[in-house]
Amino acid sequence: MDLDRQKEMTPLHPGQLWVLRVSAGVAAAVLLTAMLVLDLVWRPLETVPPGIASCAAALLLGAWAIWMPRRRYRSWGYRLDEDELHIRSGLWVRSLTVVPFGRVQHIDVTQGPLERRFGVATLILHTAGTRNSAVVLPGLGFNDAGRIRDIIRSKIRQDLI
Amino acid sequence: MEQTLADRRLHPATLFIRFLKKAPQFVLGLPAVIGFSSKAGIGYILLIAAAGAAVSFGAALLSWLRFRYGVGECDIVIESGVFHRQRRIIPFDRVQDIDIEQGLLARLFETAKVRIETGGAAKNEGDLDAVSLGEAHRIRDIIRHAAHGAPLSEAEQPAVKEPLLFEMPLRRLLLAGLFNFSLIYLAAIGGAFQYLQPLFERNVIDVKAWIAPARESAAAVKLAATLALVALVLFLGVLTGIVRTVTRDYRFRLARTRAGFRRQRGLLTLSEAVIPLRRVQLAILGTGWLRKRFGWFSLDFQTLGADVQKSGYQPAAPFGRMDEIMPILAEAGMDELPAPESYVRVSVLSIPRRCLSILVPLALAGGMVSLFRPFALLLIVPLLMIGLVIALQWRRHRYALTSGSLHIAEGIFLQRLWIIPFEKAQTISVTRSPLQRQFGLASLTVDTAGASLMSYPVIRDLEAGVADALAKRLLEEYRTAVKTRSGGPQGS
Numbered sequence: 001m002d003l004d005r006q007k008e009m010t011p012l013h014p015g016q017l018w019v020l021r022v023s024a025g026v027a028a029a030v031l032l033t034a035m036l037v038l039d040l041v042w043r044p045l046e047t048v049p050p051g052i053a054s055c056a057a058a059l060l061l062g063a064w065a066i067w068m069p070r071r072r073y074r075s076w077g078y079r080l081d082e083d084e085l086h087i088r089s090g091l092w093v094r095s096l097t098v099v100p101f102g103r104v105q106h107i108d109v110t111q112g113p114l115e116r117r118f119g120v121a122t123l124i125l126h127t128a129g130t131r132n133s134a135v136v137l138p139g140l141g142f143n144d145a146g147r148i149r150d151i152i153r154s155k156i157r158q159d160l161i
Numbered sequence: 162m163e164q165t166l167a168d169r170r171l172h173p174a175t176l177f178i179r180f181l182k183k184a185p186q187f188v189l190g191l192p193a194v195i196g197f198s199s200k201a202g203i204g205y206i207l208l209i210a211a212a213g214a215a216v217s218f219g220a221a222l223l224s225w226l227r228f229r230y231g232v233g234e235c236d237i238v239i240e241s242g243v244f245h246r247q248r249r250i251i252p253f254d255r256v257q258d259i260d261i262e263q264g265l266l267a268r269l270f271e272t273a274k275v276r277i278e279t280g281g282a283a284k285n286e287g288d289l290d291a292v293s294l295g296e297a298h299r300i301r302d303i304i305r306h307a308a309h310g311a312p313l314s315e316a317e318q319p320a321v322k323e324p325l326l327f328e329m330p331l332r333r334l335l336l337a338g339l340f341n342f343s344l345i346y347l348a349a350i351g352g353a354f355q356y357l358q359p360l361f362e363r364n365v366i367d368v369k370a371w372i373a374p375a376r377e378s379a380a381a382v383k384l385a386a387t388l389a390l391v392a393l394v395l396f397l398g399v400l401t402g403i404v405r406t407v408t409r410d411y412r413f414r415l416a417r418t419r420a421g422f423r424r425q426r427g428l429l430t431l432s433e434a435v436i437p438l439r440r441v442q443l444a445i446l447g448t449g450w451l452r453k454r455f456g457w458f459s460l461d462f463q464t465l466g467a468d469v470q471k472s473g474y475q476p477a478a479p480f481g482r483m484d485e486i487m488p489i490l491a492e493a494g495m496d497e498l499p500a501p502e503s504y505v506r507v508s509v510l511s512i513p514r515r516c517l518s519i520l521v522p523l524a525l526a527g528g529m530v531s532l533f534r535p536f537a538l539l540l541i542v543p544l545l546m547i548g549l550v551i552a553l554q555w556r557r558h559r560y561a562l563t564s565g566s567l568h569i570a571e572g573i574f575l576q577r578l579w580i581i582p583f584e585k586a587q588t589i590s591v592t593r594s595p596l597q598r599q600f601g602l603a604s605l606t607v608d609t610a611g612a613s614l615m616s617y618p619v620i621r622d623l624e625a626g627v628a629d630a631l632a633k634r635l636l637e638e639y640r641t642a643v644k645t646r647s648g649g650p651q652g653s
Contacts, residue, residue, distance in 0.1 A: 083640065084636070090592070092594075092595060093592055093593065093594045093595070094592065094593045094598070095590050095591065095592040095593070096590060096591045096592075096629075096632070097588055097589070097590035098588060098589045098590070098632065098636055099587075099588050100586070100588075100636075100639060100640075100643075102643055103586075103587045103588065127587040127588055127608070127610075128465060128587055128610035128611075129587030129588055129608035129609060129610055129612065130473075130608065130609075130610070130611070130612040130613070130614055130617070131606065131608050131612065131614065131617060132587065132588040132590060132606075132608040133587075133608075135588060
């Protein structure tokens, strides 16, 4: 939990960076299209010459789509200890969560179409808690996710609720 | 192992209870709507009412006929559904709580609703609504004794040797009701009066014109009316508090059973709940600003698998002295309270941090408005009060560690002490919002099973280093607690 050991955390699989880039790109494209429609077709503000708002939006969204995925990718990290998993996450509200393996009720490994394309998977640990009842760790290599799941599964103890 | 047969039906009175509960919709509601919206005659409306009654009775009959259950050696089977059949099997060792509840109608027919909690997400998954009272006790005793491996013969004399831990005589109950005087109810009543005010004004004017035309006496009448109104509101506030408390906690009894506690209470709706000790996750010692001066406290347990609607809290002693509550805590192994001087406050920077996040936006908004409406400057009074509350909350927000648990104190008017045994932590997390990062602060949350989403134990605004160290310490305590527990003679 100490600050110096946080740096020893494992970064996510590089494929996750591409997952984040593609989803940011898609979001930016959708917003830009909306802006173009507003700017060139609908034109609610007659005084602004066409094209200016779109160019500004394109610059901002482009910068965002290039800049943010990298930062979001870096905000994640995890460390697998002997008896618990430490997860660092969050760009805006940063958090560090520890899940003792004895507390895990069941484990999911999920993989969306985009994740499959880049060879990553999401690990979800379900506990009996309420606020953190599903602790999510995205962006693991598919094989890593399976390996971590098997390690945790061997340590789950149902008798300690 | 043999399959358990679902060979029993619910009590026939269930039919009538369900019908009576649904009757207002079909027999009164629908015809009323039709009566209002069309010019149909009274005969036609009566016909609709009769048809509604028939349909609703038929539906109740069908679902009663199609509902069966059976109690086997190690599981209970419930078959339900008119068209879509469902067969649900609940193994006894998955049962967390069994509640027996008797509403007013159920008491008339001597039936009871058995509620089997499994800790699953689905609501009402194990409800038997309703069976006869004797059957309810039979089911409860079978499940309870099967789960604890005790011989069934013991079930026949349960109430005799359960030591009583806490009960509320009527005097205590009335006193508790006095303290339960709720501001929310007061506000509701005030709102109602606001709504009715035109009526009152007219009355006052009438009275004024009627009694004396002189101006002074009119003012006196108005003052008297206002005072009377305030007195009435206060009286009603106290009365609702007492009525609410008495109906809920009438004949409150908490007894120690083999595996935990048994609680009975209620005036109109009798309820009986079992709180198994191994399902208890944490304890909340509550009091109020005024209650504390008179030495009154309350104790709730947060249990796994309790109804989420009730936010997982089981009252163990709604209104009692510390020396009555400590023995209950001792039964749960949580009676080691930290010494008052061992409590540690959170960082004092919490005050500016919270002021910035709450007060500054409000103050800015108020300032903007006051540019156009100068009287909005009066808003400064509530703002100052919020600031004061923030400062007082900082003073009350403290934590302490004992050998077995983490203690978190919070609240000014409603004060709470969370007692969280180390081994009950589900996850431990340290979070830092952007503003907290500017002040070098962090919050520490211990997630527990059955916690409510609204109020949960959290230590807000620790210094970041302290939060990290505390999280580390809690993790170590968790490890040792789990290790000693699994290495010890008892498995759970």
